[in-house]
Amino acid sequence: MSSDSYIKRKNRPLQVYAVIFLIVLYVPVLFLPLFSFNDSLYVRFPLKGFTWQWYGELFEREPVWSALMNSIKIGAAVSVLSTAMGVFAAKAITRYRIPGRGPLVGFIMLPLVVPLIIFGVALLVLLSQLGVPLSLYTVALGHMIICLPFAVATLIPRFEGFDKSIEEASADLGENAWWTFWRVTLPMVLPGVIASLMLTFTVSFDEFILAFFLSGTQPTLPMYIWGQLRFPQEFPSILALASMIIAMSFIVVFIGMWINRGASFGAVKGDET
């Protein structure tokens, strides 16, 4: 019955369109792993043969490892800091009557739409005026700007998803705001916190433009990739590296979304009878 109701009835042309859309979106990306296993220096059809050679070469290269460690350090620090700030921002936005709440949220989300090159140039000018040397710290600072909107956007639905009477109940049972946060609020939003940590880590890990402007002598992984593009003989190894990054990003984001599934679970359970 329900499958042929007015809203749910099938529409063949739209289904075909949806499949084509997904193919156009992801097939270019799939060429990376495809050629990363190709036994040839050149990216061209027909494929020659299967090889692990390019992956093997990556592991023997010291600069790849140090760039990877740089990206992991920045990603870890940025994800923890931006998620912590995101928790406080999301709590403030959803729980208190703040004058100008709309514009405030708008300003937090703005870095998602402003070209990063503008933030990159602006930060570079500011830091050089202040005499701050470029380092991994300055890259992390830049990444905070773009990770905070992701953290806030992930966490706000979690806070909105549970009834504020649960926090009132904690206060009513004798706990002050501090203890209420640790005993009720944080456990309730924990799936959102984990999702935010994973998402902001991948955003920082993959970021290139700000890292390009703000890094000193130590490159991040995306910068290393960019640097190696000049050497044709390195290209297959770069394809292998890029393939691994895509796979890892996909896995991390997927796990984060799975943990955070049903952002309103607290509310649903609270209303259940």
Next chain:
Amino acid sequence: MSGQAFISIRQVEKYFGKFQAIDDVSIEIGHGEFFSLLGASGCGKTTLLRMLAGFEATSGGEIFIDGQPMSDVPPHMRPVNMVFQNYAIFPHLNVRDNIAYGLRKHRLARARRHEMVEEMLELIKLPGFGDRKANELSGGQRQRIALARALILKPKVLLLDEPLGALDKQLREQMQLELRALQRTVGITFVFVTHDQEEALTLSDRIAVMSRGRVLQLDTPTGLYETPRNREVASFIGTMNFFDAKVSGTGAAGIELEAAGLGRIRAPLRDGGPGSAPDSGPAPGARVQVAIRPEKLELSATPPGGGAASVEGRVETAAYLGERSHFFVRLDGLDHLVAVSAQNREGVPIGTDRTGPVWLSWNPASVVVLPDA
């Protein structure tokens, strides 16, 4: 009452922006009393309860609990606990941790805390439920856990915000009895918010009927039902027949009135209510409302003898409800129908399909005179 008032709400006001949610409310609640705030949604009853809990600040006036002013006392320091409308059970904790939540500060030994939780589970008749998860509970069970979680802290006052509203009818009636029994067992003051007048009548020692942020009448269940003080209370509590009337005289025997549809009738003279001087009754010529409950009217197929107060009419519609029947009777000179509720103790008093004349009679003592609205 004022000498031993346990909760004292004095001239309390509350504004949300320009909207006045509470308008000069003063209520005294005694120790161990089961007190209800009754009214339609939006009447301010929940706001008043949340002010007692400390979740809303007062805009004016003061609330005293056990003699202490509450204005500067935050919710977590007040000697009250609350049962929330949706129960607000902590979904990430099991039943035991929910009930023991408020005991952290008491720094009890683990065994002692465990023992107290088991005692509470016993009291709410859910022994062995300690390890259940919050999402494995039914509505009635959640309601009991919410009660236990509050009662384990031995509060001086328990606040209940429509705690039975989410339950189905049968469970609600069972929980009403249990709640009343529990209140007598633990002996603490209950302040109960409800929009269900039947529930309020069943449970309460006293009830404050609220509307538009004001208390319309504060009385015992019997007082509210038998002697409502105005038309709003009379129509909110139960069903009431109203008749426009004009006072023709007041004497020692009561008030003489000329009522639309009923003719010349007599009503008893009553006190204006607690605190006011005995009423000398409305002045002759004053326009008033006469009110009679449907079950205080008697229906018969023949004119009642003995000079009883009665009037002739015609049954327009009737409904047979098993234990009782409802009749709607058309009277001359009245533009609305009069509701009559008759117990079917010895069969239906008259056929529900009757077309001939019928007679309504009543005891003058059950006539209530209200100010004209």
